[in-house]
Amino acid sequence: MKEKRFSVEQMVGILKQAEAGVSVTGVIRKAGTSEQTFYRWKAKYAGLEVYQVRQMAQLQEENLRLKRLVADRTLDTTMLKDVLSKNGEAFAAWT
Known part of the structure; x- marks a missing residue:
């Protein structure tokens, strides 16, 4: 940077x-x-004022961190749903 x-x-x-x-x-x-x-x-x-600019920068950093957390959780949820759907298909084919 x-x-x-x-x-x-x-x-x-x-x-x-x-x-x-x-x-x-x-x-x-x-x-x-x-x-x-x-x-x-x-x-x-x-x-x-200076303190307002610093506060704005802090809020932007926190917002970026929270967006990353949401993206990670969404990815985890999608992967789990995908695994569960594949396991269900495999179980149905086995019986």
């Missing part, structure tokens, strides 16, 4: 500077980032 160059505090700080009235060009030049990156951050983090 690619290492992030800016921390959450830095990203939010850069956005706050632009909100305070500093020109976007000046902010991105000072930060050493591109205009595209700035607007991507703005779309994702505009109006949020």
